[in-house]
Amino acid sequence: MRQILQIRTRFIISLSLYVVFLQCERNPTSRGFDLVSTITELQANSRLPVILNEIKTLIWKEVTLEWRQKYALSGMLLYVVSTVFVCYLSFNLRRNQLTPIVWNTLFWIIILFTAVNAIAKSFSQERFGRLLYYYNLCSPQAIIISKIVYNSLIMLLLSGFGFVFYAFVMGNPVGDMGLYLICILLAAIGFASVLTLVAGIASKADNSATLMAVLSFPIILPMLLMTIRLAKNALDGLDWSVSSDEITTLLSIDLIVITLSYLLFPYLWRS
Amino acid sequence: MRKIWWKILCIAIIFYVIVMGIMGPVPHLAIINESIRNTYYHVALWLAMTTLLFASMVFSIRYLSSGRINDDDIASELAKSAIFFGILGCLTGSVWANYTWGDPWPNDPKLNGAAVGILIYLAYLLLRSSFEDEQRKARISSVYNIFAFAVFIPIIYILPRLTDSLHPGSGGNSTFGSYDFNNDIRKVFYPAIIGYILLGLWLAELRVRIKRINRVREEKLVSTSRI
Numbered sequence: 001m002r003q004i005l006q007i008r009t010r011f012i013i014s015l016s017l018y019v020v021f022l023q024c025e026r027n028p029t030s031r032g033f034d035l036v037s038t039i040t041e042l043q044a045n046s047r048l049p050v051i052l053n054e055i056k057t058l059i060w061k062e063v064t065l066e067w068r069q070k071y072a073l074s075g076m077l078l079y080v081v082s083t084v085f086v087c088y089l090s091f092n093l094r095r096n097q098l099t100p101i102v103w104n105t106l107f108w109i110i111i112l113f114t115a116v117n118a119i120a121k122s123f124s125q126e127r128f129g130r131l132l133y134y135y136n137l138c139s140p141q142a143i144i145i146s147k148i149v150y151n152s153l154i155m156l157l158l159s160g161f162g163f164v165f166y167a168f169v170m171g172n173p174v175g176d177m178g179l180y181l182i183c184i185l186l187a188a189i190g191f192a193s194v195l196t197l198v199a200g201i202a203s204k205a206d207n208s209a210t211l212m213a214v215l216s217f218p219i220i221l222p223m224l225l226m227t228i229r230l231a232k233n234a235l236d237g238l239d240w241s242v243s244s245d246e247i248t249t250l251l252s253i254d255l256i257v258i259t260l261s262y263l264l265f266p267y268l269w270r271s
Numbered sequence: 272m273r274k275i276w277w278k279i280l281c282i283a284i285i286f287y288v289i290v291m292g293i294m295g296p297v298p299h300l301a302i303i304n305e306s307i308r309n310t311y312y313h314v315a316l317w318l319a320m321t322t323l324l325f326a327s328m329v330f331s332i333r334y335l336s337s338g339r340i341n342d343d344d345i346a347s348e349l350a351k352s353a354i355f356f357g358i359l360g361c362l363t364g365s366v367w368a369n370y371t372w373g374d375p376w377p378n379d380p381k382l383n384g385a386a387v388g389i390l391i392y393l394a395y396l397l398l399r400s401s402f403e404d405e406q407r408k409a410r411i412s413s414v415y416n417i418f419a420f421a422v423f424i425p426i427i428y429i430l431p432r433l434t435d436s437l438h439p440g441s442g443g444n445s446t447f448g449s450y451d452f453n454n455d456i457r458k459v460f461y462p463a464i465i466g467y468i469l470l471g472l473w474l475a476e477l478r479v480r481i482k483r484i485n486r487v488r489e490e491k492l493v494s495t496s497r498i
Contacts, residue, residue, distance in 0.1 A: 197418065204411050205401045214397055215415065218390040219422050222430055253425065260421055264414045267335050 051145075054138040058146035066154075073154070076118045080162040083110050088169045100173045100235050107166055108228050111159050111187065112220070118158060119151050119195040120212045123203035135269060144196065144265035148258065151192035159184050175237025183234055186250045187227040193254060194220050197261040200268050226250050277469055284466030288315075291459045309367040310456060311463045316360035317385075319467035321427070323353035323475075324392075328420040331413035343409035344482050346416060347399060348475040354392050356471060361385060381431040388426050391419045 066073055087106055091098050123131075134143060163184060167174070174180045195216055202212040230246040292311040330346035333339075364382075369375040376382060398415055402408035 201398070201411055201415055204407065205398065211398065211401060214394045218387045218394060219419065221387050222384075222422065222426050225430070249429075256421055260418055264335075264417060267410055268414050270410065 051139065051142050054142035055146045055149070058134075058138065058142060059150050062146065062150040072121070076114065076154075076158055077161060079117060080110070080114050080158055081165055083113070084162065084166050084169055091170075098170065101232065103170060103173060104231050104235055105228060106170075107163070108187075108224060108231065110166070111162060112191070112224060114158055114162065115155055115191040115195055116213060116216060118154055119192065119199050120202070120209065121199075122147055122151055122196060123199050124208060140266040140269040141262055143269070144200070144261050147200075148193045148196050148261065151196050152189045155188035155192045156185065159188050174235055176234045176240075179234035179240060179243065180231060182247070183227060183230045186230075186247070186254065187223070190223045190227070190250060190254045190257070191220065193257045193261060194223065197257070197265065197268075200265065204268070223250065223253055226253070278473060281466055281469035281473060284462050285470060288459055288463040288466055292463070295459055296455045306367055306371055307456070309363060311459050313360055313363040313367060315460060315463035315467055316356050316363065318464050319471055320353045320356040320360060322464075322468050323349050323356065323471045324420055324423065327353065328417055331416040334409060334413045335417075340405060340409055341483075343413060344479050345475065346413065348478040348482070349471070350392055350395060350416065351478065352471040352474040354389060354396075355474070356467065357385070357389050357392070361389070379431075381427070384426040384431055388423050391423060391426075395419055 087110065198216040198219065199212060202208040202215060205211050226246055226249055230243050230250065233243040233246065288311055292308055297307050327346045327349035330342045330349065334342035334346060365375040368377060395412060395415055399408055399412045402411065
């Protein structure tokens with residue numbers, strides 16, 4: 001069973017690499033399928049460093065923007081704290097019924113709603129004219145990658161803070177802390193990459209708040225289920241080899257989603 | 272009159288599947304007994320749905336690379352007929368599960384995945400309906416359609432295999448092909464898939480033609496009112 005799974009994961013990874021290659025192929029200056037020649041040509045073409053530079057600048061811009069209008073980030077932090085506190089008060093009557101499974105599920109649902117709320121504004125907060133300005137300056141790939149990286153950082157901050165506060169208020173039954181932190185890391189990257197593209201789609205429509213929830217919940221569900229299962233393993237303090245399946249699956253889902261965002265965002269941006 | 276042969280083929284295959292599916296010989300297995308005939312309907316419907324969704328994604332990719340609105344019409348109508356098949360597949364499966372597993376909706380990862388898959392595509396229809404401008408609608412929903420198919424396949428075919436599922440091929444259960452599939456079943460099962468795919472294409476084709484006629488009529492109306 002595990003062998004089949006590994007083969008499948010490997011297949012998915014190689015498929016997404018192949019898609020990236022096809023994208024390189026479309027670039028007329030880089031021909032051929034050979035890995036080394038493609039990379040050297042890309043470097044010679046100096047397209048890669050340009051994109052990296054753009055990404056760095058864009059991320060820095062997002063951070064400065066966030067720092068200037070502190071209410072957004074502090075609002076999200078307050079959102080996490082108040083949600084956790086509401087859960088704490090709601091379970092106050094029967095503390096003994098808060099089994100580890102309920103504890104775990106509750107935490108991930110809080111993180112899910114935080115993620116949707118935090119990332120929904122990543123495209124809608126900026127004014128139309130300013131977006132047009134960025135789009136003239138840099139390539140769409142740089143924009144989506146920088147948004148994904150920035151949103152991952154925000155999600156890491158929010159879920160890390162949320163976890164500390166949640167453990168502080170609701171008690172901490174986690175058996176294997178290292179694995180749980182890895183789980184939070186993978187989930188933050190995955191949620192951010194799925195929700196960034198969906199936020200980009202939803203921001204083009206009129207009633208974007210409703211659309212964001214409707215579009216993102218079913219798509220994020222497999223990732224959420226995998227994360228909850230992995231977190232459950234960490235909670236019980238099982239051996240790491242038990243959860244290697246979940247980790248590879250989460251990683252491959254992340255990889256697929258990021259590749260797809262990279263390929264599809266240019267089309268989204270044109271409209 | 273042109274290209275009518277595949278519609279005749281479709282009708283012939285569907286009748287063959289109905290008649291042979293109910294009357295034909297099947298292997299006798301414990302517990303399942305005669306209800307193995309549901310393979311012709313439930314499993315074939317799901318396979319046909321996946322094929323239609325794949326075709327829909329291909330047309331979405333074609334739309335993004337060429338920009339012809341026709342491709343997007345075809346993609347959306349294929350997705351609609353796939354959703355129709357998906358709901359039918361759910362219904363046939365749940366009738367069967369009611370008698371074999373004792374519960375119309377057992378808590379099974381594949382079933383829940385199927386429900387989520389249908390939700391994803393209903394969200395696709397909702398997304399389509401929330402735009403006024405046609406080109407914009409087409410482009411954004413094509414992007415979502417490709418994304419949705421990439422998520423749909425893991426939900427239906429990969430994740431249930433990681434856990435214990437009642438369905439064949441999951442959680443250590445053997446797949447269909449291994450021992451309870453004999454030639455009697457194959458003779459009906461493979462035509463059934465082809466027949467349902469043809470039926471789905473036919474449904475989609477009719478709706479695409481209606482859309483095209485409406486578009487032409489609207490353009491005519493606009494041009495006459497301008498004069």
